[in-house]
Amino acid sequence: AQKVTQAQTEISVVEKEDVTLDCVYETRDTTYYLFWYKQPPSGELVFLIRRNSFDEQNEISGRYSWNFQKSTSSFNFTITASQVVDSAVYFCALSEAKSQGAQKLVFGQGTRLTINP
Amino acid sequence: KAGVTQTPRYLIKTRGQQVTLSCSPISGHRSVSWYQQTPGQGLQFLFEYFSETQRNKGNFPGRFSGRQFSNSRSEMNVSTLELGDSALYLCASSYGLAGNEQFFGPGTRLTVL
Numbered sequence: 001a002q003k004v005t006q007a008q009t010e011i012s013v014v015e016k017e018d019v020t021l022d023c024v025y026e027t028r029d030t031t032y033y034l035f036w037y038k039q040p041p042s043g044e045l046v047f048l049i050r051r052n053s054f055d056e057q058n059e060i061s062g063r064y065s066w067n068f069q070k071s072t073s074s075f076n077f078t079i080t081a082s083q084v085v086d087s088a089v090y091f092c093a094l095s096e097a098k099s100q101g102a103q104k105l106v107f108g109q110g111t112r113l114t115i116n117p
Numbered sequence: 118k119a120g121v122t123q124t125p126r127y128l129i130k131t132r133g134q135q136v137t138l139s140c141s142p143i144s145g146h147r148s149v150s151w152y153q154q155t156p157g158q159g160l161q162f163l164f165e166y167f168s169e170t171q172r173n174k175g176n177f178p179g180r181f182s183g184r185q186f187s188n189s190r191s192e193m194n195v196s197t198l199e200l201g202d203s204a205l206y207l208c209a210s211s212y213g214l215a216g217n218e219q220f221f222g223p224g225t226r227l228t229v230l
Contacts, residue, residue: 103165
């Protein structure tokens with residue numbers, strides 16, 4: 001069975017601090033996909049990044065970076081120089097590669113991030 | 118391209134009633150998935166439709182059903198509503214291939230009284 005764990009329920013930091021959101025996953029599949037989504041107060045989930053299980057390269061997009069480590073089954077997300085607009089709930093998710101189940105996202109419980117001015 | 122749209126945005130029903138929620142995917146997307154979000158259970162997968170066929174289903178009772186039309190628009194229906202069905206129902210669309218990112222709509226907030 002697939003499982004995603006986001007152990008940090010809530011994080012609160014002061015603006016301009018760096019913050020890392022942890023994500024640990026479990027799967028028996030050798031091919032799978034990992035995602036991060038952002039859910040602002042409006043409620044809509046916003047896609048941030050996708051990674052497949054064969055691509056362990058870290059990725060940086062502006063102030064956002066992601067660290068994927070298969071050895072520890074982790075896919076962590078770092079925001080550098082955080083801003084108030086980064087305040088949201090962030091979800092890590094996992095999907096398998098088999099076509100029948102490929103669109104089923106298994107989500108973690110989410111981390112509520114609050115950036116204080 | 119226009120994003121995923123969901124109607125209605127808010128709904129109030131009473132126990133025992135039924136409800137139908139609608140989702141219009143991004144143009145060109147053939148897969149529509151539905152998720153239920155509650156404070157207690159988080160985000161849970163309901164089902165996915167691809168080319169008018171249900172391709173995958175989550176662990177929800179038969180009161181939850183859905184369908185997809187030839188234009189890829191999808192509806193989900195919940196019959197005999199229970200208080201526990203109060204939730205945010207999110208629809209997501211994608212091209213339907215493994216690894217494709219899913220784009221979510223704004224959701225329908227259902228309150229069951």
